[in-house]
Amino acid sequence: MALLVNIFALFFVFVIVNGDCGVVTKEQWDGLTPIRVEYLPRPVELVIIQHTVTSTCSTDARCAEIVRNIQTNHMDNLNYWDIGSSFVIGGNGKVYEGTGWLHVGAHTYGYNSKSIGITFIGNYNNDKPTQKSLDALKQLLRCGVERGHLTANYHIVGHRQLISTESPGRKLYNEIRRWDHFLNDVASIKN
Template structure:
């Protein structure tokens, strides 16, 4: 079990301007405070250990979400890197695109990396706790919020990875049965784990994309 250190301290948040985010194609405002926090992993891009790597990961995810999925913006509200910093995605008060039926009632946090077998480093986990605590203090997240893994509210995914999921089950506010889980025919836009066959295709395109960013 991870021991939270300095959870009451504010996390280091890199604003959109700090990672050179594209402008959103549109904005849907969200009403705060929200009752849910949904934890994801990116699967791909892989874990980022430096500011430069995390900026590249954020730019890649935003480009993929906007260009391939034609979403308004990067799907997550925030992403957290292994450098111990939180990166602003849609921010606290805009509807996300990360979990069907939860996009407008939750904060979606992406833990950058594939956490199927490994646990994120302490700095990364601590930043998640700090980010959630900040959201509660600032009235963006309800004090009695429910914490869930993506796979609890989305069928057909292993996100946020088996190892990370076992970890978040030990965290305060973890909920075994979200109240809002529904099986609807029509789904909202959402973020997903990239399947292995598509993952290989994406990796082939990534090197040239990163070169263009430098």
């Protein structure tokens, strides 16, 4: 019985510390509460990858600071309800909760209510994504399928395929183009 209690306690601590899919929760990165939320129909079939065009980060403190600054800019200057991205990935290999799996984000005009937007911290026209950050994305996507947030046959696209932008940057775009779920021809999903 004591072993069972210890296993439950470890599981409980793991879930609390790591959140859903190992994501750093808003509470953990000191995020603001959204002004309003709109629920995202799930499972989602489309994942949009983008970048922040900021400096990169490699420490927990610096990555969390950048995520806070992005949220502040989105809410105070752009009048968004919350940070625009569903998730933000740092060079430290951690995934930060944005609007998350359940809520509509504000990352790609015309696609927000039918997609998950995942943003990498950095400028990937200049920088190469870290292996830790790429592994974090792959793990997040696997977990998203396992938890029913994403369809098993979801599609990954670069932000640049849907709107006029360089995002997610040439080097990150080149990386995701080689992945199994990458959708090269977006004609069927384009607004």
